[in-house]
Amino acid sequence: MRTRRDAPGLSGKSVVVVGATSGIGRATALRAAGGGAAVVLFARRSDALAALVERIRGNGGRAHAVTGDVARPGDLERLAAEAEATFGPIDVWITNAGVGSIGLFWEVPIDDHARVVATNLEGAMRGAHTALRRFVPRGSGVLVHTASVESVVPLAYQASYAATKAGLLSLTRSLRHELRLAGAGGVSVSAVLPWAVRTPFWRHAGNHAGRALRLPLMDEPELIADAVLRAAVAPRERVAVGWKARASLLAYRLAPRATARAAADLSHARLLQGAPSPPSSGAVHETMRDAATAAEEPRSRR
Numbered sequence: 424m425r426t427r428r429d430a431p432g433l434s435g436k437s438v439v440v441v442g443a444t445s446g447i448g449r450a451t452a453l454r455a456a457g458g459g460a461a462v463v464l465f466a467r468r469s470d471a472l473a474a475l476v477e478r479i480r481g482n483g484g485r486a487h488a489v490t491g492d493v494a495r496p497g498d499l500e501r502l503a504a505e506a507e508a509t510f511g512p513i514d515v516w517i518t519n520a521g522v523g524s525i526g527l528f529w530e531v532p533i534d535d536h537a538r539v540v541a542t543n544l545e546g547a548m549r550g551a552h553t554a555l556r557r558f559v560p561r562g563s564g565v566l567v568h569t570a571s572v573e574s575v576v577p578l579a580y581q582a583s584y585a586a587t588k589a590g591l592l593s594l595t596r597s598l599r600h601e602l603r604l605a606g607a608g609g610v611s612v613s614a615v616l617p618w619a620v621r622t623p624f625w626r627h628a629g630n631h632a633g634r635a636l637r638l639p640l641m642d643e644p645e646l647i648a649d650a651v652l653r654a655a656v657a658p659r660e661r662v663a664v665g666w667k668a669r670a671s672l673l674a675y676r677l678a679p680r681a682t683a684r685a686a687a688d689l690s691h692a693r694l695l696q697g698a699p700s701p702p703s704s705g706a707v708h709e710t711m712r713d714a715a716t717a718a719e720e721p722r723s724r725r
Contacts, residue, residue, distance in 0.1 A: 437506060443472065463509065487509045531631045619642070620642050
């Protein structure tokens with residue numbers, strides 16, 4: 424199962440992947456297992472988790488699945504307990520679960536916004552709390568958050584999603600300083616900031632805009648997974664993934680107002696080109712019975 428492209432430096436490590444059944448999380452789990460890590464997979468869909476575990480084990484890897492919801496109190500503590508019971512102390516905790524709802528902020532139901540926050544930010548905070556209470560006393564461990572370019576450059580029609588990603592980057596920065604002040608030098612926290620990625624997210628997002636939204640030149644999830652696992656081995660505060668992410672962040676640093684306006688205009692233009700879409704909460708509140716692989720996302724929508 425191991426290949427030159429799989430995760431170097433993770434052999435023998437115990438890696439928890441939260442939000443593991445599609446897109447970036449799935450690619451990360453496969454890469455980590457291919458690099459010799461023992462992976463513990465967490466998501467809401469039991470069937471997709473079981474299929475992923477079967478694939479990893481069939482290729483000689485080690486995997487264990489835990490079904491749950493990041494927004495439900497107790498589920499992430501149960502995940503950590505099962506991970507430790509199965510593979511020993513957790514070395515790397517990867518936060519990847521995320522949902523979104525597309526539309527003008529005031530036209531998206533407030534319960535959808537609240538659920539986006541509960542999953543993307545509160546869920547990440549619960550995971551960080553669970554992981555760090557294990558890492559800090561032990562003096563080692565790496566926490567990696569899958570953030571977004573929207574942590575810095577928000578897009579129109581994704582207000583609550585952008586807000587959660589900005590919060591995730593701020594959480595990462597604050598935790599790094601708290602760890603420094605606490606003398607926990609062996610514990611690290613990183614945020615990975617990708618551009619738009621070709622995953623089922625776009626099909627599963629809630630939509631109250633009347634049209635589907637997909638951004639151009641989407642990256643493949645494997646590119647992001649590689650960056651996530653590099654951050655797990657050599658942590659940095661913020662990792663921009665790919666030339667589009669790096670260019671966006673540089674442009675924002677040089678001309679923030681113009682860049683933010685251009686990003687909003689891009690989102691608006693792409694929405695006008697999108698296929699008609701009826702009002703839906705998508706997978707914001709409930710899972711969708713859908714393919715687990717990002718490979719089935721049509722490339723024509725890039």
